Amino acid sequence: MSLSPEQVRQVAHLARLQLNPEQVEPYARQLTDILGMVDRLSAADTAGVSPMAHPLDMVQRLRPDVISEADRRDDYQAIAPETQDGLYLVPKVIE
Amino acid sequence: MHKLSIAELAAGLREKRFSSRELTQAYLKRIDSFDGAINSYVTVTAERALKQADAADARIAAGDAGLLTGIPLGQKDIFCTTGVRTACGSQMLDKFIAPYDATIVEKLDAAGMVMLGKLNMDEFAMGSSNETSFYGPVSNPWDKTRVPGGSSGGSVAAVAAGLCPVATATDTGGSIRQPAALTNLTGIKPTYGRVSRYGMIAFASSLDQAGVVARSAEDAAQVLQAMSGFDAKDSTSVERPVDDLVSGLGQSIKGLTIGLPKEYFADGMAPGVRARVEEAIATLTRLGVNFREISLPNSPLSVPTYYVVAPAEASSNLARFDGVRYGHRAEGAKSLEELYKRSRGEGFGAEVQRRIMIGTYVLSHGYYDAYYLQAQKVRRLIYDDFKRAFADGIDLILGPTATDVAFKFGQNSDDPVAMYLNDIYTIAANLAGIPAMSLPCGFVDGLPTGFQLMGNFFSEARMLNVAHQYQQATDFHTQWPTEYAS
Amino acid sequence: MSRIPEGWEAVIGLEVHCQLSTQSKIFSGSAIAYGAEPNTQASPIDLGMPGMLPVLNVDAVKKAVTFGLSVGAKIAPRSVFARKHYFYPDLPKGYQISQYELPIVFEGHLDIELEDGASKRIGITRAHLEEDAGKSVHEGFQKSSGIDLNRAGTPLIEIVSEPDIRTAAEAVAYLKKLHQIVVYLGICDGNMQEGSFRCDANVSVRKVGAPKFGTRTETKNVNSFRYVEKAIEYEIERQIEVIEAGGTIRQETRLFNPDTGETRAMRSKEDANDYRYFPDPDLLPVVCTPEYIDAIRGSLPELPDAKRARFEKDFGLSDYDAKTLTSSRELAAYYEAVVAASGAEAKLCANWVATDLLGALNKLSKDITESPISADALAGMLKRIADKTISGKLAKDVFEAMLNGEGSADDIIKAKGLVQITDESAIIAAIDDVIARNPQQVADYRSGKDKLFGFFVGQAMKATQGKANPDALNRLLKERLAG
Secondary structure, three states: OOOHHHHHHHHHHHHHOOHHHHHHHHHHHHHHHHHHHHHHHOOOOOOOOOOOOOOOOOOOOOOOOOOOOOOHHHHHHHOOEEEEEEEEEOOOOOO | OOOHHHHHHHHHHHOOOHHHHHHHEEEEEEEHHHHHHHHHHEOOHHHHHHHHHHHHHHHHHOOOOOOOOEEEEEEEEOOOOOOOOOOOOOHHOOEEEEOOOOOOHHHHHOOOEEEEEEEOOOHHOOOOOOOOOOOOOOOOEEEEOOOOOOOOHHHHHHHHHHOHHHHHEEEEOOHHHHHHHOOOOOOOOOOOOOOOOOOEOOOOOOOOOOEEOOOOOOHHHHHHHHOOOOOOOOOOOOOOOOOOOOOOOOOOOOEEEEEHHHHHOOOOOOHHHHHHHHHHHHHHHOOEEEEEEOOOOOOHHHHHHHHHHHHHHHHHHHOOOOOOOOOOOOOOOOOHHHHHHEEEEHHHHHHHHHHHHHHHHOOOOOOHHHHHHHHHHHHHHHHHHHHHHHHOOOEEEEEEEOOOOOEEEEOOOOHHHHHHHHHHHOOHHHOOOOOEEEEEEEEEEEEEEEEEEEEOOOOOOHHHHHHHHHHHHHHHHHOOOOHHHH | OOOOOEEEEEEEEEEEEOOOOOEOOOOOEOOOOOOOOOOOOOOOOOOOOOOOOOOHHHHHEEEEEHHHOOOOOOOOOOEEEEEEOOOOOOOOOOOEEOOOOOOOEEEEEEEOOOOOOOOEEEEEEEEEEEEEEEEOOOOOOEEEEEEEEOOOEEEEEEEOOOEEEOOHHHHHHHHHHHHHHHHHHHHOOOOOOOOOOOEEEEEEEEEEEOOOOOOOOEEEOOHHHHHHHHHHHHHHHHHHHHHHHHOOOOOEEEEEEOOOOOOEOOHOOOOOOOOOOOEEEOOOOOOHHHHHHHHHHHHOOOOOHHHHHHHHHHHOOOOHHHHHHHHHHHHHHHHHHHHHHHHOHHHHHHHHHHHHHHHHHHHHOOOOOOOOOHHHHHHHHHHHHHHOOHHHHHHHHHHHHHHHOOOOOHHHHHHHHOOOOOHHHHHHHHHHHHHHHHHHHHHHOOOOOOOHHHHHEEEEEEEHHOOOHHHHHHHHHHHHOOO
């Protein structure tokens, strides 16, 4: 499986990464190498094997439905790049 | 003072031979003198440390001290610390000061340990050489032209150079064990779910596990004991009492059966490393351990499996870094898309970007089954290999930790695949979720190497016992790099 | 309602997002109260801060299972949370925690009533648990939008119907029924203005008899029954026009504009989405044991259809009355309380509650829960009708007075002297007086003009200020007029 520069650009767009034009070529080569290594998986016989999402054979624990968080907006927004009137600011969202 | 074990330091504090403040100051002074050349700390928290030291001294005076009260440590900069920057080796979080503590930070604070600072690491723990850190590479105290391993490069370098007695670390595919092997340290990654992941910045959630790097199995056991335990804030935390990791260290290991997976002893290991690992097997044999060859037939697939699962989870875990609520934000973005792309393009380094792209690709439409689902199935096969071995009367598994001793800076930096193969022996334990550790077994041309023990789920106590017994019979772990010995 | 042109058929599936009325969020301990100051109910977990981990709310699971059981669905013994990825500023983690391959509820159905009274079964493909996103605020900013994450992490079930719906009216009937059920169950407050119950409509059209569905569009977040109807009708019409003009329908997400009644493609959704779902490694499988499911089944409230059938059977109500009185759980409870407390005929109680009370509440724009007349108070009045203290006619006055807060029925009857005259001698005296004063009418009546009877009733009632017992009055009047 090889990845073309165009595919690299598509994946970068999906992942919202701005790539410098000169990065695209080396990334395409490196990602192709990595996928080449990963392609060894296709040879494994996994017929009838159930996928393993997690090492733990446990089930989800449930927490009681209680409010345990106080309002700490000022603390949380102290590290925000841009806020106004308690809102996080972003460039205008066009729906 | 910097060469004392935790037990010796604790005794010194208890017997008032020195105070925690004096001990802390001594370490701060060493950091000041030596870390310029090593770069193991990204943040030194002297003021916070002295405050904690004074509180510890008060507890010791009041007779309210535990074994770890007043003992300094370094925290890997992946654990969130209230009021202290947690950057995770990334420009993305260069200005991030978490408004909360990781559970393990809380636990170690509560035990009275003194945090000297935050330790350098590969960016978002992605790397095997500590060369991907935004804060620059970390040098190996044994040879400053060489890498300390990664991703916990800062943790091991700091402990190896005596800039803290013990350090926390994390291990997603070998990030505790490989650097421990490369710096003559003992590093343990416990069973998945044994140590809370709350407040630990996620790389690959189903693989990440926090642990310790220390100068001996005994030191490691003492700190791991304090870090472990159930945490209601982590859904993957195991609700099970923590075994006593310390008091069983003196037990005989006679009659234990350790498996030697033939796949781990095939080609690939440097001859010097092989010789040291074989000597370790001989030493353990003298201590009464029985060895048996076993097979983990799917272990050659560990690396490809890992490089699907880990990047997939990473691409998802790192989607939150978008420049909106915290973290790096590109200046002057005119549109939302530009804000995202530039903030992430600027904030993440090349290795992180590569893994995000691989992860995005393997999860995307049309590739999911071939890559992600297939990797999850092979993960099951790898897990079943271990299950079979342990069901077959094997108490522990032994193998090499790393293929070779520490390599030179830049040696693998343009070849990601060659870099990834560094983790060939360590990854399987993360995929299976079992505990594993590395401990020193000698030197090759003056550079340290280690061997690895892997155990069944929750067999940390047994592993540490074997490691401790081995260290009673050997003195590799007591060796220091000359420059930092005195 | 606009009609679908001859030869065309619409295929409609609905996705309903229903906020569960828990105390705290689905994965964090933040409050979910509506209308709080921006970001004051957003904890580090809701803000997607690094190192934060989700832990599932027990009540969200219970409410989802409750819903599933109420629509005859299967409950997954093991369901799995998955991450759905897309970048949007109201989605703090860059992914939404949802369920994908293994939802907690699947294969249910809802029977809706069509306009002609026939019943139609709409399949419910699935209902999965997920977290809500935050909100973008556009007003008050020039080049920016503000992000409020109070809503982020509010528990939702997304209820996905089969594409069984064929008209906008069916869609509305389905939605209303669904709305009624979730409110009945107490799992959702049903407030559509506040976004507690939101609908996305998937619409496609095809020629009748075409073997395959047409390309569908998804119209998002239509927040009233009327808008759903309008949006679907608009979409059907638009799609048919496009196809008839030789065009093709693009699979896209559209937004309904209530001011124009039109839909338009959403710019922010122009990218073909690739959500990259995979199981969330921070969460483990959710297990519902048969015992757990049975316990919830055992505590399910009576649902509208069952209640309606019981009202018809036990109370002898008409289908119409039964439907009206079971339209909400509170109304049904009110009615049942009136019947029990008054001892009056169930049908009489139904008339008073369904007609008089609901009519009055409607004028006051009040809900049954805000009724100025309690069930006990209304029962007090109905008792007096039943024991013939007051007539139905007098009761209207009493009811008005009660509505004005003038006290209990007995107080009002006493204060206004509205007690019905049952003393026959008094009624006879009044009748005799009327007969004496109207000799011509009496003569006409006796010569066969039966219709004049009403005239005498009116006169006699007037003479008793309406207080005469109507039955007694009728009987005695007939006797006296017979001569």
